[in-house]
Amino acid sequence: MNKRLIKKLWKNKWIKGLFLLGAFVILFFIGLFFSIYFGAFGKVPTTEDLSSIIQEEATEVRDKDGALIGKYYIYDRQPLEYEELPQHLIDALVATEDVRFFQHDGIDNVSLLRVFVKSILLQDKSSGGGSTITLQLAKNLFGRDDFWMFGIVVNKFKESIIAKRLEEIYTKEEILTLYFNTVPFSDNTYGIESASQKFFNKSTKDLTTSEAAILVGSLKANTYYNPRLNLKRSQERRDVVLSQMEKYGYLSTDSLEVITNEDVVLHYRSFNHDMGVAPYFREQVKKELTAILDTIVSQEGASYDLYKDGLIVHTTLDFKMQQLAEEAMKSHMAKLQAAFEASYGDSGPWNDKKLVDAEVKKLKKYKQYQAQGLTEEQINDSLAVKRHVELFSWEGDTIKNISVRDSISQYLKLLNTGMLSVDPSTGAVRTYIGGINYRVFKYDHITQSERQVGSTFKPVVYTAAIENGMRPCEYFSLAKVTYTNYDNWSPSNSGGDEVDPHENYSLEKALSHSINTIAVKVLNKVGIPKVLEQAEKMGITKALPHQPSLALGVAELNLQELTGAYTSFVNSSRPVKPYYITKIEDRNGNIIANFEPEISENQAFSDYTRQVMLEYMKATINKGTAKRLRSHYGLKNDIAGKTGTTQDNKDGWFVGITPNLVTVTWVGNDNFGIGFKTTGMGQGANSALPIFAEFYKKLNADTTFNVITRAKFESPLQQVKSDLNCEPEKRDSFLKRLFTRKHKKKKFRGE
Template sequence: MSTSTSSKKTTRRKTNNILLLQKPWFKKVIKAVWILFLCVVIGVPLYVYTVKADLFGLFGGMPSLKSIENPQNDLSSELISADGVSLGRYFRYNRSQVAYEQLSPDLVNTLLLSEDHRFYDHSGMDFWAYPRVLWGLLTFNNRGGGSTITQQLAKNLFRTRGDELDGTLTRVGGPLKILVSKTKEWIISVQLEENYTKEEIITMYLNTAEFSSNAYGIKVAAETYFQKQPDSLNVLESAVLVGMLQNPSFYNPQRNPNNALRKRNEVLYKLYARNYIKSQAEHDSLKNIPIQLKFSVQNQNQGLATYFRSVLTSFLMKWCKDHNYDLWESGLKIYTTIDSRMQQFAEEAMAEHMSKLQKEFETQWKLKNSNPWTDSDTKAEIKNFLQRKIKKTETYKNLVARYGENSDSVNIMLNVKKPMTVFSWKGERDTLFSSMDSLRYYNWFLQAGMMSMDPETGAIKAWVGGINHKYFKYDHVKQGTRQPGSTFKPFVYGKAIEDGYSPCFELLDISPTIKVPGGVWNPPNSDGTYGSGEKMNLRVAMARSLNSVTAQLIAKVGPANVAKFANQLGISSPLDPVMSLALGTSDVSLYEMVSAYCSFVNLGMHIEPYYVTRIEDKNGNVIESFVPKTGQATDERTAYKMIYMLQGGVEEEGGSSRGISYSLKVDNEIGGKTGTTNDASDGWYMGITHNLVTGAWVGGDERTIHFPNWTFGQGSKTARPIWDKYMVKVYEHPEVGYGKGLFKRPASGLDIVLDCNRHNASDSTSVVPVEKEISLDDINN
């Protein structure tokens, strides 16, 4: 081509360009482009600035930079056992934090590849995703949002879609509110990226995400749906949970399994498409595996130590109020003395025995063709028992408020049958019950309580307050108090020994007649007789739980002194200083009884039971450590003599603890005391070893509910088997650290030889001053 030709073409092109620039429509296009450019370059930053500054209050406030640097997230407070196991949580939203190192690689990669595969390439906003989102909106083919993980975190942390950050414009709602909320998420996302590492953002996001079923955060979600910790989640489980992030309820695998399976498989395909799943065959294999749930919603009625957790709430709420924390949202770590393994043994022992005892209880009453609530005097069924009791319920009060107290509608509604799920020892069952049916059904159940404590440290190792916390809320360890029966007798004998009597001191098995205000007191023994007339020492008398000898002793030492002695050892309930106190007529709690028996095993040193060792804040800083209070209750020689006395129940002929399992006695020192109250309303057992003191109680919710005869309702049949089964389990697992052994001996030695088989009456009187010996005539006078 010649030079002249080329020059002509160039000239022609310039001429055409000049003509194009002169056209009106082209000028409009150029103007529009400049306006758009200026809007983007100047308008968008200006808009973002006005949102950030909340100009004229139009857009609503923004979280402060301080709150972004230190975001507050409501966290459940967690109870942790002595062996490091979570016992449960206190929560409004059940959430608990984990560190990045506690997230499985499968979980992290599934999250990133499915939700934000350019996460490590952006600084909070993924601009490459916005054209796709816009195209999806224009074509009505939504293929996912453009929010990054960081933006989702911003929404979770600061509730940008809620009303808390609303302004004048955003209160209008609709697209305008969404635009402003989205803008705030962009701003917060950039600030989050400036203040945190990518790993920290991933962790915070998973810790704040909702997973339905009252599970907030990946830790609780993994536990709720798979009974796992986040570091153990595999790719299938991770795909289920990551899939739930877009719509937790819709993709809930428990409620909507088909939706969840479809979503999980979509996530798996993304992992295959992005080469995390390496082959088509592997992808197809995984896709065909059904979702395998181990679903368990966490609440205060499930898990270990439910009664303990419930009772502990009042202590923790007071502590939190005094220290300016919110138990439900502060993320406290509460370290307890409870050993999860021993707690499991205790709950298993109670369930094993009570399920059989309940069957026997029902059999005995059905043979009598009667209900188990009976009058202690007439022995007949109490009429209108249920009618009187229903009036104390909220159901009755609500019906009265609706229909009026004398309306027939109240009675009609109380007897209307409706579907309900009820407790049974074979598992929950669905039935049709009226309110009256339900009341009658539940009043047929025997209740129980059990507590196990380390006598040297004061640490409570196991606490079972009832047979099922979901259906029976009342705690029978500390909340409930009942007559202890013969388990109170060791305090009478203990006071006598403190005053100088020997375990080998002898008295006649003859029930005294003692003058008391309003008449005389002449208690029979448990067999209904007033004694055999046999001479026996105190150890044998306590082993056989003879009322006759115990009555003589309280007359010698005085009921007021016995009450004071029991108080020193750990009984805090009011004790009536009357003669019948010897037989356990004043109500006490199982908690107090275990505490007091520990004073014997701890050689006279009373140590207050405690159940919290320390409390930490959400960052692991110790806020407070707890140390139990101690004090010398009686001298160590008296305490050890009482250990010897309690061993008599296991070793002496006719002792009430002779029937415990043989395996417990081998190479081991054990003491124990049974207790049974009038009409067998309460059955007790207190068992002691060198390093564990454990008490059990069994009875009805009402004192009028009991076995039809004393034989089946005595403590050796109702309560002792729980202790026995528990101790067998403890000894079968030496890893818990409570093996067999010998009781501690007094450092100063003993002032007598503790072997009553080598003593006769004259030997024992050499230990006790003559003036201490009181004849029956003296008692009567």
Template sequence: MHKNNTQSYKTWLIKGLASLFTAGLLFGSIFLVLIWNGFFGPVPDRSELFEIRNQQASQIYSADGRLIGTYYLQNRAEVHLESVNPIVIDALLAIEDVRFYDHNGIDNRALARVFIRSILLRQNAGGGSTITQQLAKNLFPRENGGFFYLAADKFREMIIARRLESVYSKDEILELYLNTVSFGEDVYGISMASHRFFNKTPAELTIHEAATLTGMLRATSWYNPRRNPESAIQRRNLVISQMARYGFITAEESELARRMPISTNYNRLTGSEGPAPYFREHLRQEVTRLLRNTPSIDGNTYNIYTDGLVIHTTLDSRVQRAAEAAVDVQMRSLQAAFNRQIERQPVFAERNDPFIIRIWRNSDQYKHLFELGYSESDIEEILYTPVQSHVYTWNGYEDRNLSPYQQIVHYQSFLQAGFMAMHPETGDVLAWVGGVNHEHFKFDHVKSKRQPGSSFKPIVYSAALEAGIKPCDYRRNVLNVYSDYDDWTPRNVRDEYGGRYSIQAALAQSINTIAVELALETGLTNIQQTALRMGIESRIPREPSIALGTAEVSLLELTAAYSAFLNSGRPSDPRIITAIYNADGNLIYDFSRDKDASQQPAISDQTAAAMIHMLTQAIDSGTGQSLRHQFGITHALAGKTGTTQNFSDGWFIGMTPDLVFGSWVGGPSPRVRFNNNFGFASQTALPIAGHFLNNLGNQNGIASQRNFFYPHQTETLLRLTCPDIEDDRFRDRLRDFLSGREAEAPHVVESEREDRSITRRIRGIFSRNRN
């Protein structure tokens, strides 16, 4: 009986095991069929693998050949294997797949090692995936779906790896891998990783640098050399040891590389980080516009984020660095002074300031709260409730307890700046700084329109010279009431009058009364037309106040307009792109041009030469003197400052023989301004130019030692040689004394009538545009 029971048990066990085996085989077969047919993720066939195309970042290069930025969804730039230092490949094989050239995509020895050590011996056996399997995972990412998906992904990647090996050569697989692998920080591929961590190309990497990067692949965050240098060194040294073990390097090379410190040259290029972020944003808009009607080889429109375009720009990274440093040092100093002012006299009310409330109601936070159904009273309570805030300051980020209202006040109290520099003949933009911090202040002040004040006067004086007025003609500095313009009475900044000034001295000293008289004598229409010919596309009203710079223009427009003075009267259109290539190296756009081909004279070369001389006087003896005295600039230099009503805007447009540049300083609103002499352009915008020229030095002849060129030089300079002023104040006072009358200060009775019109009151706003 016992024997029968034992026999029955064995039969049951065998049948059970057979059933389990059959069920397992059936389940495994179904599982593999599901994997094969893409149920757990895509399994591409050979034809699809032939068409592998990665998203590639478009790269931006400066005129001096430096990578200054990228546009991407995935930050990747492809590189050919021959452009990679072989030591990088050696490091990769040593640590990831030393038998890469001996297997067909699946390393059975490695799988057996993992099975024995991990499953049977419970030891850490490392990974068993080959480089080809990892490539399969990079190209066709896993889906998060639990244990079955994890197991399915392993088998799916084996299938794809075998197919990849049948389609591509080993070197092609290595190239694909190096172009797809992630190094963390949203960086893909060895090209971008080399640039991010060492600011090098893959061909320039050394042994210890190659080991650092390939060592990161196991855990990109943990072995990041910037964030975790100690862990990165340990991992790097392991890679170096493996390289020596497998004969890729000698023992001496290994020992030397292991002693090297982690010395990264970190170079982060994103939308807000890296050089020239405002320029790159303007460039992105321009390139996107150009590509709308440019089909690629496959007939689709080029995508700036995925098609790996190579964009060559006019920007010079050295000039850009000089500009950014100049803006930084000046704005730090100005902001510190302004902060002291607003501590005594706040710009904005502590609650319910209409300007701040308007910004709040346009914010994403307000709109989100409104969409969630919060009442206005609840939203108002949130607006004034302090929370822990991480805010930007010129001293770095600080944690403060601020309400949303206070945060808006904080950021709206920042003074802003714009600066650009361009070549006067080609129009090539060499530097572009649109603000003080692109991450927090996106608005580009190179393109924004503000009143330029007296920096617009050279346009007026150019029109006057074109109309036949001579630089050595004289005009009286007197108060005038303009009855045709609601009794408007423009005044000089210091209320000083008297004397007869030469036209060139009136410009150098920025005398408002003469500028307005000259504008009316020249004709307002002539000034409008001259401005248009010189490249000012903004609307110029037909009013005498334009002589004082009341028309709103952009820094880009006005700086380009000054290029006419250096270019024999021909203004240059600003150019930012020289060429665009697709990912295959084929030229899409060629922006090279004959510098004289499309430029028509806006003013005569004689007028241009006279204006250079007159603007040189403005530097040597006028409103720009501090560039000589304070900044010690001795080379040829011309330019003009401009300060608007109540110190709201400060401008300076300057020129050297090889460069035209402009700076602007102001607030996000006219309320954000100095209320004392700190607000003059000579204190705000002009120092940026001074720092810029000193930063630039004699580099590339930009701040050259040569003088300005004048046609028929001796004759031209003789025509411009005359006394600045014929002072008739002594004669007037003597006449008054002899006649027994007491000398009177200049005044205009009509200007003090109590019943002046509303229009006249508005025009009074523009009556004292400062130099």
């Protein structure tokens, strides 16, 4: 083009205008780029910054064998090393997101040219984007800021600068590792390992090609292609990824055909704080961790952050055993709840106006209305408004349009539970169920709830008696006694049936059949102070009532303390304190805290007493109040135990003791005004024992737990066998029957 033509064109105001506009745009973007480069729109990470990238990581909670059982996080992220990424996962990503990843230096000029020509000039929306894996990594690491109308341009320039710097610092393998550890997947999940665990319940290294394609495919739009919400759509996207892999030589045509015909099978496992396995346990561990982390600092002198520092918490829980325990609990509680409601029919206490009113007045909303000066009538009107509320049900949660009062009535009828299993030699907690549903009921019935323990306290009384010289075959009359110095208190036996006052039971039969009248007589004979002393030796630290009803379990204890006390019967007479955490590691695997079992140095009672008490509690299982473990559930394990039921059938208990596992279960209503309608339904043998029974049936069916299910109790000393060799019951002689009054009044001397 000659100079004359150039001058002629330059004189054309339109051409001149377009030229100047183009020059201005170019200069503008050059200026914008350099202003971004030098920090006018916020600091761009330097090479030094990028060399020491430390991402927020979830704290992992692991069971005794290292299985992941939960996390504490703001962003759900678990980092991996490159060697842990399967090749077909890498191939799926490269084929789908950045086929020239191993050729470019962070910016793919070929793709950018394609985008300019096809997408911008030819308006071909199917041509794809120009973003590379490295550019996406830059966005994942540092996010995007809002710069109004120039936001997209500023952010793209920033990402391109960061991408270039990343490529200078890191190898391609390291960039891929960083990418997979930071990329956001569906359901607020960050990083491939967290996504793999959540959607397929397996480690990334174990993903199949189909599963890898599912997860890579979801990156295009992680809500739209969420496999949990849109399985069909996710499968279609998977097939696109597989086709890309075949197109670029990462997958054979035959393999493509086979894999695309496979159905997608999810094994979804939520790590939501409120859901998943052992939520009550994870919450208890979190409480303890929070206190522990307040006492230690890192080598740099900084405090640890539970939600960001990627700690690894090793616990005592047995994940598989916990799953079986939860299954057993849900199976029994669903059936018991149905029977409980049916027993009351339409006259259930949860429909009682006074009871509902009392619960309404405990509500935070009620108190807020009161503080605002609303009248009682106005408050009731406000609470009577119906709203859509999600309600828990064993048949499946439902949404109903009901008022606050109706909602309270619904929840008042629900029975709750607690279950704890520990290794009696250490106190290591193996299973932990704090309630029927953590999402709905945050209240923990293991550590927070204190309930009357009923007849599960009787073994403490009998232990004190044997330890203080009472003969194992001593007999006591079943007859009722009125204790005049305790308001003429006259304890009766379960069911209130009239008994033959001349019938006498041995201590073994009295305990195994849970005879109330005899338990109080034993307490009277040994003395309350000695029983209280015995309870303390067995690890019960709470102040107990100094009264004869102590023998019947009026003391309120939490399930954890009761479990710890019972471990002494199979741990050389030494109680242990249940514990949850064995050690804590930092993100690099360095141990920052270790924890040892708390085992009493002193025996709570003699070996002789322990063996006698075990024989008593074996009899409870074999022929006493818990014999249905044998007759109905067919359990043949070596088991000792004790049932418990409290006044008005408010609480049902069962303690199951085997040589290597002690388990305590409780069932009741959170409202102390609501109990079971009948003793037959509410007694511990019916309400709490079946959870243990179903649990052990599951353990028996799994050879993994043979060390527990096939364990045998120690053989008792010959002296113990000899001292227990007596008839379980005997009648008074003719003369004694002739001159004994039917019902005695007696002053209680166990002060």
